[in-house]
Amino acid sequence: MVSRVIPVEPFDLVIFGGTGDLARRKILPGLFRRFLAGQMTPDSRIIGAARADLDAQGYRDMIRQGIAEFGGPESTDGDGLAQFLARLDYVSIDATGEAGWQQLSGLMRPGVIRAFYFSVAPALFGALAERLHQHGIADPDSRIVVEKPFGRDLDSARALNHTLAEHFREGQIYRIDHYLGKETVQNLMAVRFGNILFEPLWNHHYVDHIQITVAETVGVEGRGGYYDKSGAMRDMVQNHLMQLLCLIAMEPPSLFEAGAVRDEKLKVIRALKPIAAHHIVRGQYDSNGDGPSYREEADNPRSFTESFIALRAEIANWRWAGVPFYLRTGKKLRARHSEIAVVFKDLPHSIFEGDEKRHRNILSIRLQPNEGIDLQVTIKEPGPGGMRLIDRPLDMTFATALGEEAAEAPDAYERLIMDVIRGNQTLFMRGDEVEAAWAWTDPIIAGWERRNDVPKLYDPGTSGPDDSLMLLHREGRRWREIRG
Numbered sequence: 001m002v003s004r005v006i007p008v009e010p011f012d013l014v015i016f017g018g019t020g021d022l023a024r025r026k027i028l029p030g031l032f033r034r035f036l037a038g039q040m041t042p043d044s045r046i047i048g049a050a051r052a053d054l055d056a057q058g059y060r061d062m063i064r065q066g067i068a069e070f071g072g073p074e075s076t077d078g079d080g081l082a083q084f085l086a087r088l089d090y091v092s093i094d095a096t097g098e099a100g101w102q103q104l105s106g107l108m109r110p111g112v113i114r115a116f117y118f119s120v121a122p123a124l125f126g127a128l129a130e131r132l133h134q135h136g137i138a139d140p141d142s143r144i145v146v147e148k149p150f151g152r153d154l155d156s157a158r159a160l161n162h163t164l165a166e167h168f169r170e171g172q173i174y175r176i177d178h179y180l181g182k183e184t185v186q187n188l189m190a191v192r193f194g195n196i197l198f199e200p201l202w203n204h205h206y207v208d209h210i211q212i213t214v215a216e217t218v219g220v221e222g223r224g225g226y227y228d229k230s231g232a233m234r235d236m237v238q239n240h241l242m243q244l245l246c247l248i249a250m251e252p253p254s255l256f257e258a259g260a261v262r263d264e265k266l267k268v269i270r271a272l273k274p275i276a277a278h279h280i281v282r283g284q285y286d287s288n289g290d291g292p293s294y295r296e297e298a299d300n301p302r303s304f305t306e307s308f309i310a311l312r313a314e315i316a317n318w319r320w321a322g323v324p325f326y327l328r329t330g331k332k333l334r335a336r337h338s339e340i341a342v343v344f345k346d347l348p349h350s351i352f353e354g355d356e357k358r359h360r361n362i363l364s365i366r367l368q369p370n371e372g373i374d375l376q377v378t379i380k381e382p383g384p385g386g387m388r389l390i391d392r393p394l395d396m397t398f399a400t401a402l403g404e405e406a407a408e409a410p411d412a413y414e415r416l417i418m419d420v421i422r423g424n425q426t427l428f429m430r431g432d433e434v435e436a437a438w439a440w441t442d443p444i445i446a447g448w449e450r451r452n453d454v455p456k457l458y459d460p461g462t463s464g465p466d467d468s469l470m471l472l473h474r475e476g477r478r479w480r481e482i483r484g
Contacts, residue, residue: 008421010043010112014104016095016128017119018048018059022147024066026178027119030414032067033074035084039418047107048090049100059090095120096127105135114142115420122149122160129167138167143420145174148239149230150429153445154438161431174420175429179240181412181419184371185247186427188340191365191373193252198363201344202319208360208477209324211341212244214367215333215482219285219460220307224298232282232309236329238441242269243429245325248340249315258425262433269436273314275444282448283308283465284455285332291460294331306455307331310468326472326479332460334482338367341480352389359391364480 013031015023034040048059064085074080089107093100108114116132118125125146132138146164151157164173179185192198201207214236220227227235246265253260284307287293294307308330315325342363350359362376374393381390419427447453456465463469463482472478 005037005039007039007041008044008113008418010041011115011421012045012047012108012112013115013117013417013421014047014049015117015119016049016093016124017117018090019050019052019054019062020119022119023048024063025070026413027117027417028063029067029071030411030417032071032081032084033411034414034418035087036074036077036080040087043112045087045089045109047104048088049093049104051092051094053092054090056088056090060085060088063088095124095131098131101131101135101137105137108137113421113423114139115145116142117145117417119147122146122151125160126163126166129164133167141172142168143172143174143423144168145176145417145420147176149234150175150239150434151438152230152234154435154442157434157438161435165431170431171425173431174416174425175431175434176416177239177243177429178412178416179367180243180247180427180429181414181416182367182371184365184367184373185244187373188247188365189256191363193256199252202342204319204321204323206344207320207323208343208345209326210248210343211326211339211480212241212248212328213337213339213341213480213482214241214329215335215337215463216329216331217333217336219291219332220294220297224300227307228298228300228303228305231305232307232329232331233441233445237309237311237327238437239429241327241329242437244340245313245327248342249320249325251319256426258428261426262430266430266433266436267317268315269433269440271315271317272440273316274440275311275313277447277451279312279471280444281308281310281465281468281471282306282453282455283310283330283458283468285330285460286457288459288461291332304452304454308333308455308458308464308468310464310471312471324475326477328464328468328479330458330464334461334463336369337482339480340365340367343477359389362480364393 015027017023028046031040031046054062064081067081091100091104091107093104114137116128116138118128120128129144144164151160192202243265246268249268250264251267253264284294284303284305287296294305295301295303298305308328310326310328313325313327314320314323344361346358346360359378360376361378364374364376366372372395374395376391376393378389378391416427456467458465463479469479
């Protein structure tokens with residue numbers, strides 16, 4: 001069975017920063033796949049806008065090379081690629097000046113959806129928003145897409161929200177977090193709210209703890225300058241992991257609709273307890289002889305920036321009272337592995353004499369690699385010899401269970417950009433969510449700076465600093481294995 005693709009309405013999508021790395025690696029190859037899938041109407045157009053001195057054909061040649069490199073198997077579709085490239089145009093533009101804006105204004109068509117992707121530094125958001133209105137390019141139904149970082153603290157996030165609000169309503173602003181576009185993340189909501197099986201158990205009566213892990217094998221590489229001013233807390237926890245925590249912990253919304261979903265996520269963030277210093281472990285990868293250390297890659301021999309963080313959080317509400325949420329993320333770890341694990345409590349009493357092993361049901365939602373969901377259950381070991389219990393997963397790896405449908409599922413950027421065109425903000429962050437997340441994060445970072453906290457060194461290819469194991473060990477728990 002092949003999934004049905006519904007075309008979106010005709011649109012003009014302007015990508016500011018259209019010659020940048022994100023546009024070449026993710027945005028344009030993703031749009032090309034949506035075009036091949038039949039989701040873009042023939043009269044939809046994409047306009048690249050950047051400082052580079054290119055004409056439309058030069059831009060098409062650049063994007064052709066990008067799709068050949070990052071477009072996947074679809075990049076071999078020569079006829080489809082030619083048709084897609086024909087829908088591309090380009091304007092050389094000065095974000096802070098006046099050059100190119102009249103030309104861009106002349107390209108915009110009446111009667112189609114106008115969307116503007118700000119794939120640029122946040123410092124340029126205000127200038128772009130002002131000129132879009134000054135030249136009459138944005139209309140009351142236009143949408144803008146902004147990439148993280150959404151500030152670097154509460155004050156800067158408020159200033160950024162204020163800048164955008166001077167020219168656009170909140171309903172026009174799409175703060176994109178690609179983690180929310182992943183198939184498995186959305187399936188988390190389907191599993192929770194589409195099945196009677198789980199929701200009655202989704203509380204402190206039955207859940208022992210929850211683990212959220214996002215592990216990477218790569219280091220900071222070419223992003224050292226940016227990352228050294230950010231670190232794992234700002235780069236990953238405040239946004240990606242916070243959003244995953246919200247989806248796993250939020251109350252059922254009245255509807256699967258943007259306002260209702262985001263209201264419930266906001267309640268979770270505001271209910272997070274402050275974190276004590278002994279419930280946080282920071283780490284920084286060292287050199288093990290096979291590659292450079294973090295400090296070498298960041299070109300800062302005295303850097304105290306964390307490339308790994310693990311923490312224990314709690315939510316102060318009736319549903320989750322006393323249930324710890326363990327979050328960890330890091331670079332140069334053992335495997336590329338992202339997972340949410342809901343670990344249920346032990347049986348109050350086992351009827352099986354002689355069975356001393358702890359058996360637990362664990363619902364695991366795998367984001368990468370091999371997206372899927374499995375539920376660990378206890379069964380009898382096959383064969384004679386009595387009642388011997390073993391734990392085995394009921395596994396639904398999407399690629400296996402759904403076959404062709406899973407292969408055709410759009411990636412995160414494809415899905416989210418199409419949601420922008422549809423006007424669906426459900427999987428995008430709202431301004432008050434961003435500010436609430438920073439209000440929780442800022443005191444943690446301020447505490448590190450006040451104490452001159454130094455990250456623990458860890459070897460690449462491991463699970464991070466040994467101290468992170470103690471976050472769980474001292475409470476009789478253990479991290480799930482990081483595996484690819």
